[in-house]
Amino acid sequence: MINESIKPRFCETDGLGHINNTVVAQWFEGARDPVFEWFTPDLSLSNWKLILAKTTVEFHAELQYGAKVELKTFIxxxxxxxxxxxxxxxxxxxxxxxxxxxxxxxxxxxxxxQKISATTIECMKAHFIEL
Structure with a gap:
């Protein structure tokens, strides 16, 4: 698991005082940086080796401004x-x-x-979760 702690910003709240539904996808993308580095260590866009084919977000409870959020990332x-x-x-x-x-x-x-390299697969396995 890759873990990142963030503090929601006031500008990320909506009219109801919750974190806006569009923000979570942005947080998740930012928390994928360590995964991106397995493929492009310097994160150079001229040498980028990934595309996003699909993304989904499910909401289970409200997120609030003023309290830290833990982002957990798995393969x-x-x-x-x-x-x-x-x-x-x-x-x-x-x-x-x-x-x-x-x-x-x-x-x-x-x-x-392109086929994923054996070295990269080993990195992935270290963060694997069975769903």
Missing amino acids: SRIGNSSFDVYQEAWQADKKCASGTAVMVHFDHQAKKS
């Missing part, structure tokens, strides 16, 4: 060229949101998917 599926990143947002010991991002190892020059 939940490993394929030949694609994999699933499963993430959770926790606040006050409660799972408030979860989501999955389907990522594809991709050659942007050739415009086709």
